[in-house]
Amino acid sequence: MTTPEQKLIELGYELPKPITVPENLHLPFAFINTRGENVFISGHPRHSAGGVINGPYGKVGKDLTLEEANQAAKEIGLSVLSNLKKEIGELSRVKSWCRVFGMVNSTPEFDQQHLVINGFSDLIINIFGQDIGRHARSAIGVSGLPMNFAIEIEAEIKII
Helix, strand or coil, X not given: CCCHHHHXXXXXXXXXXXXXXXXXXXXXXXXXXXXXXXXXXXXXXXXXXXXXXXXXXXXXXXXXXXXXXXXXXXXXXXXXXXXXXHHHCCHHHEEEEEEEEEEEEECCCCCCHHHHHHHHHHHHHHHHHHHHHCCEEEEEEEXXXXXXXXXXXXXXXXXX
């Protein structure tokens, strides 16, 4: 059976280093919070290959196109997987993706938030398959996100 790490390689993806929070940024929470078999994934922006938070920033529908935002949501998925792997060791420990919540900082007239967050959902399903990767999901538009992020995604999973 193919592991999620093998599937990432097969699909041509490379996980970035886990996120590094700047020293001057006080975040009194964990990006990944494990409680028994439940794993709660805090809202994630995208981060660079080196682990540095890098947005994207601005409003979808003004500063980013739908296509750029969808790609960024996929890259946020890679950021989430990097931090998750650091916390739980192997991604093959994931037994189910339960819920995904995507927030899109968008202009009032932009109504394609669901298509933005599809970038994340498609990545998860492609890596974990339907049985494990299928999840409930909400995608909403918001008038602003911390640090002017364009997209923030959180999730809940179960591990073995």
